[in-house]
Amino acid sequence: MNWKSLQPYLLVTPQTLIFLVFLVFPILLIGVVSFWGFNGYAMVPGFTWDNYIGVFTSEVALKIYLNTFRYVGLVWVCSLAIAFPVAYFLAFHIDSLRWKVILFLVCTIPFWTSNIIRNIAWVPLLGKEGLVNQILQSLHLTQQPLEFLLYSDFAVVLGLVYLYTFFMIAPIFNSLMRIDRNLITAARDMGASGFQVLKEVILPLAAPGIAIGSIFVTTLVMGEFVTVRLMGGGQSASIGKLISTQIGSLQYPLAAANAVILLAVTLVMVAAILQVVDIRQEL
Amino acid sequence: MRNRPLSFYFLAAFFGLFLLFLYGPLITIFILSLQGPDGALTFPVRSFGFHWLGQVFQEQRVGNFVEPFQRSLLLGLGVMGLAILVSVPAAIAFRNRFRGSRIIFYLTIASLIVPSVLVSLGIGVMFQVLGWETNWFSSGLGAHLTWTVPFAFLIMIGVFNRFNPSYEEAARDLGASDFTTFYEIVLPLIAPSLVGVGILGFTLSYDEFTRTSLISGQDNTLPLEIFGMTTNVTSPALYALGTLTTVFSFAMIGAAFWGYQFFAKRQRE
Numbered sequence: 001m002n003w004k005s006l007q008p009y010l011l012v013t014p015q016t017l018i019f020l021v022f023l024v025f026p027i028l029l030i031g032v033v034s035f036w037g038f039n040g041y042a043m044v045p046g047f048t049w050d051n052y053i054g055v056f057t058s059e060v061a062l063k064i065y066l067n068t069f070r071y072v073g074l075v076w077v078c079s080l081a082i083a084f085p086v087a088y089f090l091a092f093h094i095d096s097l098r099w100k101v102i103l104f105l106v107c108t109i110p111f112w113t114s115n116i117i118r119n120i121a122w123v124p125l126l127g128k129e130g131l132v133n134q135i136l137q138s139l140h141l142t143q144q145p146l147e148f149l150l151y152s153d154f155a156v157v158l159g160l161v162y163l164y165t166f167f168m169i170a171p172i173f174n175s176l177m178r179i180d181r182n183l184i185t186a187a188r189d190m191g192a193s194g195f196q197v198l199k200e201v202i203l204p205l206a207a208p209g210i211a212i213g214s215i216f217v218t219t220l221v222m223g224e225f226v227t228v229r230l231m232g233g234g235q236s237a238s239i240g241k242l243i244s245t246q247i248g249s250l251q252y253p254l255a256a257a258n259a260v261i262l263l264a265v266t267l268v269m270v271a272a273i274l275q276v277v278d279i280r281q282e283l
Numbered sequence: 284m285r286n287r288p289l290s291f292y293f294l295a296a297f298f299g300l301f302l303l304f305l306y307g308p309l310i311t312i313f314i315l316s317l318q319g320p321d322g323a324l325t326f327p328v329r330s331f332g333f334h335w336l337g338q339v340f341q342e343q344r345v346g347n348f349v350e351p352f353q354r355s356l357l358l359g360l361g362v363m364g365l366a367i368l369v370s371v372p373a374a375i376a377f378r379n380r381f382r383g384s385r386i387i388f389y390l391t392i393a394s395l396i397v398p399s400v401l402v403s404l405g406i407g408v409m410f411q412v413l414g415w416e417t418n419w420f421s422s423g424l425g426a427h428l429t430w431t432v433p434f435a436f437l438i439m440i441g442v443f444n445r446f447n448p449s450y451e452e453a454a455r456d457l458g459a460s461d462f463t464t465f466y467e468i469v470l471p472l473i474a475p476s477l478v479g480v481g482i483l484g485f486t487l488s489y490d491e492f493t494r495t496s497l498i499s500g501q502d503n504t505l506p507l508e509i510f511g512m513t514t515n516v517t518s519p520a521l522y523a524l525g526t527l528t529t530v531f532s533f534a535m536i537g538a539a540f541w542g543y544q545f546f547a548k549r550q551r552e
Binding site for chain 2: 018116124129215244
């Protein structure tokens with residue numbers, strides 16, 4: 001091996017080391033620990049299937065998994081329904097590149113701020129004495145304050161959509177910006193209606209962006225527990241919250257088993273998305 | 284004005300509503316944090332003032348924000364420096380294809396999409412098994428890197444994609460070594476992007492919660508302190524703190540764009 005062919009490997013070593021130490025090794029360790037025992041206050045090295053059996057035979061755990069899938073599905077649908085029109089508007093209806101970029105940045109700025117603050121910010125709006133209820137009551141649309149607005153599944157989904165729609169907008173906007181405008185002109189010249197252009201030309205070309213956004217939204221929601229805690233109050237549950245609760249009571253092996261299942265389910269979802277759409281052209 | 288189709292107005296209205304959705308809640312807590320001493324957690328606002336903003340800096344019954352802020356600041360700076368130090372060489376390596384580059388690329392993406400609770404749990408378990416103590420500057424730092432380095436790396440790949448190699452080739456033709464070429468030619472050219480990447484990395488770290496939540500050790504970072512506050516603070520001081528850190532984040536993002544443009548402009552001259 002001469003210096004030139006060794007060079008790229010030396011250059012990627014520091015970054016790769018960080019991922020090996022703080023990502024790959026910890027996750028492998030989770031896999032190992034998920035087979036360990038638990039004696040009530042600490043984990044005991046060993047080999048047992050008890051943790052997995054515990055998860056799969058627990059009705060509560062099953063319900064929590066189903067509830068998490070429900071969150072993923074709802075958040076995915078809502079964020080796509082918001083992100084596509086927004087990205088489409090920026091890409092096709094704003095003419096100057098400068099304004100496209102400025103408006104896109106306006107959409108992204110809140111993403112760089114604290115998730116916790118962004119969740120808390122909904123409380124004075126949605127609470128029992130919140131602004132939404134005050135307005136609804138003063139307009140006599142409702143007699144009593146609507147209780148489902150905060151500390152409910154509705155609030156959790158709203159919070160998650162609020163936090164993660166950015167991850168849908170950015171890749172879809174990127175895909176739409178790459179579409180050759182001549183294709184659209186050609187389709188129109190051949191008599192395609194606006195809807196046909198959207199369905200036959202734009203959507204297929206935007207599919208990789210939608211897929212990347214879907215991967216981000218799915219994986220982010222799968223592991224989420226902050227929003228579920230802050231917006232869901234006591235009742236709402238997700239796998240992430242379950243894991244964090246188990247860690248809170250030091251049940252590391254059980255948390256690890258749940259984490260392994262969570263990772264496996266997430267990977268299956270990502271693989272399923274990649275089966276439907278080929279994203280390689282975007283990378 | 285040219286004639287716009289109906290769909291333009293429809294989508295423009297939709298976009299406007301989206302911006303309201305995006306900024307409405309933030310504006311709400313800004314307003315509620317600017318109340319007088321008789322302020323409450325909900326509307327209506329009885330009087331305006333800076334009472335609650337001042338409260339944040341006072342000694343608190345439920346926590347102290349100055350020290351967590353200092354920790355988050357230090358941590359953010361460390362993460363920023365490390366992210367740049369490792370992602371720039373890696374992105375340079377990716378200018379040419381090499382065996383295994385694909386795996387390393389996927390590893391980076393994996394770091395972004397692995398459910399964040401796994402990173403926290405994994406590092407926590409690792410420190411537990413090795414018998415180390417978790418701390419914001421050790422385990423916390425590692426967790427932050429798994430989130431910020433991929434962003435820095437992906438942005439730097441984008442930067443190098445648009446990078447004109449002819450300057451480097453000229454330098455090499457004149458006999459400059461690889462190191463000299465990097466130091467004298469490449470580094471000044473990518474400096475504006477480094478400012479941007481650095482500050483964005485800083486804000487990502489400054490606001491990070493999930494990955495750090497289980498492994499920060501005894502001393503909280505600012506987002507963890509705020510999270511603790513949500514359960515036991517029932518005064519607008521909570522909103523005031525939220526407003527202050529959000530304003531700080533906005534200032535940082537502004538600084539990132541300003542810094543990028545400042546250096547880019549100086550380069551053109």
